[in-house]
Amino acid sequence: MGSLQLDDFVAGWVGGATSVIVGYPLDTVKTRLQAGHGYGSTLNCVLTVYRNETAAGFFKGMSFPLVSIAIYNSVVFGVFSNTQRFISQHRYGNSSSSPALIDLALASMAAGAVSVGIGGPVDLVKIRLQMQTQTFLEANLNLKHRVTDISLQTAYRGPVHCVATILRQDGLAGLYRGSSAMILRDVPGYCLYFIPYTFLCGWITPDGCLSPSPFSVWIAGGIAGAISWGTATPMDVVKSRLQADGVYFKKYKGVIDCISQSYHNDGLKVFFRGLTVNAVRGFPMSAAMFLGYELSLKAIRDQAETNP
Secondary structure (H helix, E strand, C coil), X not given: CCCCCCHHHHHHHHHHHHHHHHHHHXXXXXXXHHHCCXXXXXXXXXXXXXXXXXXXXXXXXXXXXXXXXXXXXXXXXXXXXXXXXXXXXXXXXXXXXXXXXXXXXHHHHHHHHHHHHHHHHHHHHHHHHHHCCCXXXXXXXXXXXXXXXXXXXXXXXXXXHHHHHHHHHHCHXXXXXXXXXXXXXXXXXXXXXXXXXXXXXXXXXXXXXXXXXHHHXXXXXXXXXXXXXXXXXXXXXXXXXXXXXXCCCCCXXXXXXXXXXXXXXXXXXXXXXXXXXXXXXXXXXXXXXXXXXXXHHHHHHHHHXXXX
């Protein structure tokens, strides 16, 4: 592959941390809508979380993804950029050559596949922490023995206790629950993330400019995020349900069983829960992600040129 460029990984980490801070409250709403019970609409979900848990409820489990999702995005951007350069070097003899559509697709698919190795456990712990303040009764509507006056129960004391509990109960494989759905979401999802971003940046940037402006990056990144997250919603619902499942007992045997049960119980519309939130949150999160990535990458490379 030539030399592996680490600056993409560092810039991806900065972009990832920025996106978590910007988008986490809406991510909590999205997860509650997809995997929880009793929320009639997005607004109802927001009001219910705020009424029951105050503003802190929107930031449940944020400390863990603030660090880990930054690392996750570091891998995604690093793998994408280095794979793209590798393909360009072997196809055109120049790693800086403008990539074709198929080049971007292959690099995006590689990033999506590799990301699951880190992203699976990260998403699992994040969702378990976001969902644990659902009452036991709400989380398990099919219980035969109903309990009244049940209070909010906390299954995990924090991310470390969550990981330890999952490892104790299900072993290492437990941390990758829902990973099959994540692959089905992320491989096509990253194609609809990086490809629109690349082409939109090129289209918005005036001829003669060597690099896109921060505004071009922000707009292109935001639109790409809205497209990617909007289209990924059906499989994102399945992934969220599989990962939230198992706090008290397991309802789903796998991806197909989750799809079947979800459709049987709630109809086709269940796979579009959180679509609006996904698309809306996808814009600021991805705009912040790409802007943080591009500005950090430029700063790192400018620094390297100044101090060779």
